[in-house]
Amino acid sequence: MTLLRTPPSHERFLVDVGSLEWRRKAACRLMPADMFFPAGVTGVACEEAESAKAVCRTCDVSPECLDFALRTRQEFGVWGGADEEERRAILKSRRA
Numbered sequence: 001m002t003l004l005r006t007p008p009s010h011e012r013f014l015v016d017v018g019s020l021e022w023r024r025k026a027a028c029r030l031m032p033a034d035m036f037f038p039a040g041v042t043g044v045a046c047e048e049a050e051s052a053k054a055v056c057r058t059c060d061v062s063p064e065c066l067d068f069a070l071r072t073r074q075e076f077g078v079w080g081g082a083d084e085e086e087r088r089a090i091l092k093s094r095r096a
């Protein structure tokens with residue numbers, strides 16, 4: 001069991017994210033983290049996000065990564081092939 005703290009806005013402050021072993025297989029493991037955290041969602045940042053998503057599409061652990069980001073309410077960056085707006089939409093659709 002691995003407990004992680006979520007952002008204060010999240011109703012569950014601690015989330016059990018289980019094993020984090022999947023991170024060893026991450027396609028982005030040796031890439032610059034900045035690539036996955038563009039500053040904003042327009043212009044150049046949008047192009048950077050698309051580059052990151054292209055890497056995610058080749059990643060064997062993309063489902064695990066997205067699940068982690070959703071469960072821990074990651075607020076920024078590209079995780080599991082989804083940017084912050086896409087993750088918000090996924091969470092909203094799950095609540096509907």
Ligand code: SF4
Binds near residue numbers: 026036052055057063
């Ligand atoms: S899905 Fe993307 S962000 Fe997640 S581990 Fe794979 S390459 Fe990295």
